[in-house]
Amino acid sequence: MKRLPLEGIRVADLTMVWAGPFATKILAEMGAEVIKVESPQAWDLVRTLIPMPGVEEFWNCSYYFNDYNRDKKSVTLHLADPRGRELFLRLVERSDVVIENYRADVLDKLGLGYEVLRERKRDIILVSMAGFGKTGPEREYVGYGPIIEQMAGLASLTGYGDDGVPYKTGISYGDPVAGAAAAGAVALALIRRQRTGEGAFIDLAQREVMATLIGEAFVRASLRGEVPPHRGNRDERYAPQGVYRCFGEDRWVAISVRSDEEWRRLAQAIGRPDLASLTLPERKARHDELDRAIEAWTEQIRPQVAAQVLQAVGVPAAPVIDTEAIHDDPNLVAREFWVTLPHPRMKPWRQPRSPWRLAEANPTPRRHAPLFGEHNTEILGGLLGLSQEEIAELEAAGIVGRAPVDARPGG
Known part of the structure; x- marks a missing residue:
């Protein structure tokens, strides 16, 4: 060195x-x-x-x-x-x-x-x-x-x-x-x-x-007098977005859909082609329903598998890794x-x-x-x-x- x-x-x-x-x-x-x-x-x-x-x-x-x-x-x-x-x-x-x-x-x-x-x-x-x-x-x-x-x-x-x-x-x-x-x-x-x-x-x-x-929030408040609402794991621009329960104790996967095409791919992957045609405004309005549909799929598989399946079709997804599991993360190792x-x-x-x-x-x-x-x-x-x-x-x-x-x- x-x-x-x-x-x-x-x-x-x-x-x-x-x-x-x-x-x-x-x-x-x-x-x-x-x-x-x-x-x-x-x-x-x-x-x-x-x-x-x-x-x-x-x-x-x-x-x-x-x-x-x-x-x-x-x-x-x-x-x-x-x-x-x-x-x-x-x-x-x-x-x-x-x-x-x-x-x-x-x-x-x-x-x-x-x-x-x-x-x-x-x-x-x-x-x-x-x-x-x-x-x-x-x-x-x-x-x-x-x-x-x-x-x-x-x-x-x-x-x-x-x-x-x-x-x-x-x-x-x-x-x-x-x-x-x-x-x-x-x-x-x-x-x-x-x-x-x-x-x-x-x-x-x-x-x-x-x-x-947190400059973006300050700009919004200064220019428009708006206080951003609490969104939890959701996003103002993308939908659906959230952290979804997976198979196993306290296991989760994070998913974010940024476009109509990504949504179509996600809908197919989770076996819900009937939802594939929803537009962004429709997805925002039905966010709770879509969260339940996604979680019905993710809760049957482990987070690493869910992330791999979605990543393979171009949907942003990653397993939520806790402070114990991160010690054995393959990339960090x-x-x-x-x-x-x-x-x-x-x-x-x-x-x-x-x-x-x-x-x-x-x-x-x-x-x-x-x-x-x-x-x-x-x-x-x-x-x-x-x-x-x-x-x-x-x-x-x-x-x-x-x-x-x-x-x-x-x-």
């Missing part, structure tokens, strides 16, 4: 939970040295939120944490203590990027705002990922993915139309999209620094990132998408590799997420020049540590 695009870049990572760690995971996958900074008194809560049951070091045994923090290093520093703060600033002097997703006021309260960082490293890049941005009346609100969805307008587009109740997505969708945006912001700032020699402060509001992804990393405290499991495959440097996960404070000696001693005695004194004072203070599973 040749040189990855971010090799030689060092990131001081203050992020926690999902959005921020997802951003720094991308940077790590692309070759950056990402140093995750946690306090013994205020760690990334995902370490203890959903740990493996019945293990001693549960803070090192969370699949959730390990998924978003692989390829990183861990150093612990109590930033609210002047000694921990000073050590972090020394780390900043040796870093290219600082990234955080605290509430908007936290970094300044710690005495680590952008101007402070610039005094120690003139060309430092700071990315702040507060849920609602660093300015404005909502700046002090805490933003989690489900809240971001609601306040960015996404939930207004979801639901089934019969009761007007919005639905959130199955995941906290605002988190990973904000993380991807933050990783892109870092790349742009690095390019700018290479050209100008200047650092940057990037105020990236997670709510605003989410809002940019053939592309070696899943990798297994050894972990000193956990059983190995299959994880997705980076979706960005550079022809000259194909990134693949290199190591498990770090144990709490695993690299204290390497970072504090090797990088910052502290002696073993000094590190031991900091541990005794609670400035650094090898375990979260008073940690409890699930909290």
Whole structure:
């Protein structure tokens, strides 16, 4: 494997939970040295939120944490203590990027705002990922993915139309999209620094990132004052369209008919030539009836078979794959998408590799997420020049540590 695009870049990572760690995971996958900074008194809560049951070091045994923090290093520093703060600033002097997703006021309260960082490293890049941005009346609100969805307008587009109740997505969708945006912001700032020699402060509001992804709905509301109705799995232009029950427990196939010709082919395939002549307006008016006719056919066969039959006659269709079955998806297996990393405290499991495959440097996960404070000696001693005695004194004072203070599973 040749040189990855971010090799030689060092990131001081203050992020926690999902959005921020997802951003720094991308940077790590692309070759950056990402140093995750946690306090013994205020760690990334995902370490203890959903740990493996019945293990001693549960803070090192969370699949959730390990998924978003692989390829990183861990150093612990109590930033609210002047000694921990000073050590972090020394780390900043040796870093290219600082990234955080605290509430908007936290970094300044710690005495680590952008101007402070610039005094120690003139060309430092700071990315702040507060849920609602660093300015404005909502700046002090805490933003989690489900809240971001609601306040960015996404939930207004979801639901089934019969009761007007919005639905959130199955995941906290605002988190990973904000993380991807933050990783892109870092790349742009690095390019700018290479050209100008200047650092940057990037105020990236997670709510605003989410809002940019539903532009069509905003245009419709702005131009015509219309709020799109909830359509469930249906479409404004195509009919019929939906997700149909198949043979087996909780097995489904997705089907979308875009033209009269595709409908004729579908009607023949499901043994209902009597419906083949229906026009688009007629199909929309009889959508419920057509859904029942399609499902009478699909519920007798497995979703993969239904999809293959329809694809063979030119009708868009695909099986709905759950998070268990996707691990054995033939295409993903053939592309070696899943990798297994050894972990000193956990059983190995299959994880997705980076979706960005550079022809000259194909990134693949290199190591498990770090144990709490695993690299204290390497970072504090090797990088910052502290002696073993000094590190031991900091541990005794609670400035650094090898375990979260008073940690409890699930909290």
